Amino acid sequence: MAGVVLYRRGLHHSREPGNAEISGKDSQRLITALQHLVGGRISYRDILNLQTAVAFAAIAHQTHIAHAPSPSDVRRQLQAMAKLKDAELSVALNRCDTRTFEIFNRSLNLANVDWIPDDCAGEMPGPQSRRWAVNHALVGLKAKQKRGRKQQQYQLELALVCISLWRSHKDRSLTKFARTVFDAAGMRHFEQKRLEQILTRAMKLSH
Incomplete structure (x- = not known):
C-alpha cells in the first residue's frame, strides 16, 4: 500500500496523553x-x-x-517531511505519530546536532540536523529488515x-x-x- 501522510490530519492520537x-x-x-x-x-x-x-x-x-501506523505510513511521512521547508518540518514532527517520531529521534541521536535557542525548550536541534535525521531515517527504512517480531x-x-x-x-x-x-x-x-x-x-x- 502507498501509505498515508498522517501528520497532515493534525496531531496524531498516539501523541496525546493516555490513561490506564x-x-x-x-x-x-x-x-x-x-x-x-x-x-x-x-x-x-x-x-x-x-x-x-x-x-x-x-x-x-x-x-x-x-x-500504530503501518511501515508504509512511516515511510510516506518521512518522504513528505524530506521535502518540507524548515517551519513546515517542525510542525510535521510535532504532529506525527510516536512511531515515526521515535525513528526520527534515533537518527537524530546519531547526528552532529547544531543546537539553536528556543523560547520553550531552551534549545532545540537546528534545521540542518532535523533534515539530516529525516533523510537518515529514510535510508534506514530502506535497509533490509531483520526477521522476527521486534520488541517494543x-x-x-x-x-x-x-x-x-x-x-x-x-x-x-x-x-x-x-x-x-x-x-x-x-x-x-x-x-x-x-x-x-x-x-x-x-x-x-x-x-
Missing part, C-alpha cells in the same frame, strides 16, 4: 506474585513501583495497538522491572512472575515464546 487503570483483581495478582517472588513480606515501594510500571506499559500498549521499548522496560525485582531471588521463576506482570498490563495474548524472547533481550540490556 489496573483492575482490583490484577492488582491483587501482582501483589501475590511479588510476595511469592520474594518469599515473604514486600515493601510498599516495590508494590508502588511495580504498579506504576504496569500502568505505564498498559498505556503504551494501548497506544501501540490502537494507533515499553515491553523491554517492563521486562527490566521484572528482572530488577527478580535478581535477588533467582531461585524463583522469572518467567512465571513476568507472565502475571505482562497480563496485568494488557498483554495476555502474548505467547510464552514471545514473552521469553522479550525477557532474554531485556536480560542482555541489563548487564
Whole structure:
C-alpha cells in the first residue's frame, strides 16, 4: 500500500496523553506474585513501583495497538517531511505519530546536532540536523529488515522491572512472575515464546 501522510490530519492520537487503570483483581495478582517472588513480606515501594510500571506499559500498549501506523505510513511521512521547508518540518514532527517520531529521534541521536535557542525548550536541534535525521531515517527504512517480531521499548522496560525485582531471588521463576506482570498490563495474548524472547533481550540490556 502507498501509505498515508498522517501528520497532515493534525496531531496524531498516539501523541496525546493516555490513561490506564489496573483492575482490583490484577492488582491483587501482582501483589501475590511479588510476595511469592520474594518469599515473604514486600515493601510498599516495590508494590508502588511495580504498579506504576504496569500502568505505564498498559498505556503504551494501548497506544501501540490502537494507533500504530503501518511501515508504509512511516515511510510516506518521512518522504513528505524530506521535502518540507524548515517551519513546515517542525510542525510535521510535532504532529506525527510516536512511531515515526521515535525513528526520527534515533537518527537524530546519531547526528552532529547544531543546537539553536528556543523560547520553550531552551534549545532545540537546528534545521540542518532535523533534515539530516529525516533523510537518515529514510535510508534506514530502506535497509533490509531483520526477521522476527521486534520488541517494543515499553515491553523491554517492563521486562527490566521484572528482572530488577527478580535478581535477588533467582531461585524463583522469572518467567512465571513476568507472565502475571505482562497480563496485568494488557498483554495476555502474548505467547510464552514471545514473552521469553522479550525477557532474554531485556536480560542482555541489563548487564
